[in-house]
Amino acid sequence: MGLYTNFIQTDRQEKLFLQAERLAHKIKERRKLADQAAEMPYDNLQDLRQERFLSLTLPTTYNGEAISLYEFLLVQEKLAEGDGATALSVGWHLGVIKELSEENLWEQDMFAFIANEVGQKQKLVNRAATEPATGSPARGGIPETKAVKQGHEYIINGRKTFTTMASVLDYFIITAYVEHEKAIGSFLIPKDVQGVKVEKTWDTLGMRGTGSDDLVLDQVRVPSHYLVELSEKPKKPAPKGWLLHIPACYLGIANAARNDVIQFAKEFKPNSLNKPISEVDHVRQKIGEIELKLMQARYFMYSIAEKWDQHPNNRANLMKELAAVKVVATNSANEIVDIAMRIVGGRGLSRLLPFEQYYRDVRAGLHNPPMDDMVVQMLAKNAFS
Template structure:
C-alpha cells in the first residue's frame, strides 16, 4: 500500500494529496537550480499559484478551502517529498493565514481586504521576525527594529534575517518595538514600499531553496493602520497548532529518502552478490527500522492534529503535545534519512543522487522552533509540578 494512504480518510483528502503530488513532481525538477542559487525558484511559486495552493487555509467565504490542521499536514507532507524547501517555505505562508483567520488577530476590515486579495491574486506573505542580535523570536528577545510614530504614520528602521522567500513575498508582517506603545508589534508592509530592500545573504548548508535572505528597512514610512498587532505585556502565549507544518515537512523529506533508498536497494546488485542488496538481511533490517520510525512519528503527529481539530475547546491545553510532536518527528526524520544513507553507502554522498541533499535539509528541522531543549525542559517542569 502507498505510504500516504495510511492517513487519508476521505475522497476530499485524496484530492488534496493528489494536488500536492502534482506540484511536488514539478518542483522536484528545480531542486538543482535552487541549490545553486540559494533562492526560492519563481517557477515553483507559479506552480503553487496555478493550483490555488496559496489560499488552501483561508476560510471558504474568502475563496479558500478552510483546511483543517490534519488536512494541512497531509498536503505539506506530500509536497515535501518533492522538495522540502518549497514545502517549508509555503508552509509558513499557509500556517500564518490559518492563524490569522482562526485567531482573529487583526481588525476585521484589514483582514477582510487582505484575505480577499490573497485568494483572488494568490499573494504570498510571511512573518519577518528574526534579527541578528535577538536570534529566534521564540527565545523572547526584544526586536531591535523600531517603529517611531510621526503624526499618523510610523517610521520603521531595522534589519531582519531568515526571511523565508524574501525575494518573492508580496507582503511582510514585520515585528518591531513600537515606541509609543512600549510594546512589540507587527506591521503589514507591502512589497515595493520605499525603504524596503532584500539583501541576498542566504548561504546555508541545507534548505537552500527557501531563499531566507535579509530584509533591510530604512526609514520605511507606513500609515498607522499598518500596525496590525500589538503584543501586550503579560499576554500568555497561545498554542499554535499550525506550527506542525514544520514536522510534516521534515517527515516528508524522510519519506522521500526512504523511497529512494528502497528503490536503490531493489536495483543495485554488486557483482559479489547473486541478488540485489534488498535481499541482504542487514539492508532489510534498516528498511524495517525506517518504516518503524516513520510509523511511530506519523501516528503521533496525525493523532495530535486530529485531537486539535476535534476538540477546539481543548486547544490551549495541547501546547506540550504540539511541542513534543515537533521534537519527536524532526528527530525521527533525521534518523530515517541517516538509515537511508547507510543503505546506499558511499553513493549517498554523491551529487548524482539526492540523498546528500535530504541529509542536509532534514537537519534544518532541529533548528526550527520549538527547540529540543525548550521542549524537554517543558516536559520536565510539567512532570515535577
C-alpha cells in the same frame, strides 16, 4: 498512495492529496536548481498559484478551502517529498494565513484586505521576526527594529534575518518596538514600499531553497493602520497547531529518502552478489528500522492533529503534545535519512543522487522552533508539577 493509505480518510482529503502530489512532481524537477541558487524557483511559485494552493487555509468566504490542520499536514508532507525547501516555505505562508483566519488577531478591515489579496490574487505573505541580536523570537527577545509615529504614518528602521522567501514575498509582517506605545507591534509592509530591500545573505548547509535572506528596512513609511498587532507585555504562550507544518515537512523529506533508498536497494546489485542488496539481511533490517521510525512519528503527528481539529475546546491542553511532535518528527526524520545514507554507502555523498541533499535539508529541522531543550524542559516541568 502507499505511505498515505491509512491517513487519507475522506474524498476531500484524497483530492487535496492528489493536488499536492501533482505539485510535488513538478517542484521535484527544480529541487537541485533551488539548492544551487539558494532561493525558491519562480516557476515553483507559479505552479502553486495556478493550483490556487496559496489560499488553501483561507475561509471559503475569501475563496479559500478552509482546510483543517490534519489536511494541512497531509498536503505539506506530500509536497515536501518533492522539495522540502519549497514545502517549508509555503508552509509558513499557509500557517500564517490559517492563524490570522482563526484567531482574529487583526481588525476586520485589515484582515479582509490581506485575505482578498491572497484569495483573489494568490499573493504571498510571511512574518519576519528574527533579528541578528535577538535570535529566535521564541526566546523572548525585544526587537531592535524601531517604529516611530509621525502624523498618520509610522517610520520603521531595522533588519530581519531568516526571512523565508524574502525575494518573492508580496507582503511582510514584521515585528518592531513601537516607541510611543512602549510595546511590541506587528506591521504589514508591502514589498514595493520605498526603503524595503532584500539583502542576499542566505548561504547555508541545508534548506537553501527557502531563500531566507535578510530584510532591510530603511526609513520605511506605512500608514498608521498598517500596525496590525500590538502587545504591551509578552503574551502567555498559546498552542499553535499550524506550526505542525514544520514536522510534516521534515517527515516528507524522510518519506522521500525512504522511497528512494528502497528503489536503490531493489536495483543495486554489486558484482560480489548474485542478487540486489534489497535481499541482504542487514539492508532489510535497516529498511525495517526506517519503517518503524516513520510509523511512530507519523501516527503521533496525525493523531495530535485529529485531536486539535475534533476537540477545539481542549486545544489549550495540547501545548506539550504539539511541541513533542516537532521534536519526535524532526529527530526521527534525521535518523531515517542517516539510515538511508548508510544503506547507499559512499555513493550517497554524490550530488548525482538525491541523498546528500536530503541529508543536508533534514538537518535544518533541528533548528526550527520549538528547540529540543525547551521542549524537554517543559515536559520535565509538567511532570514535576
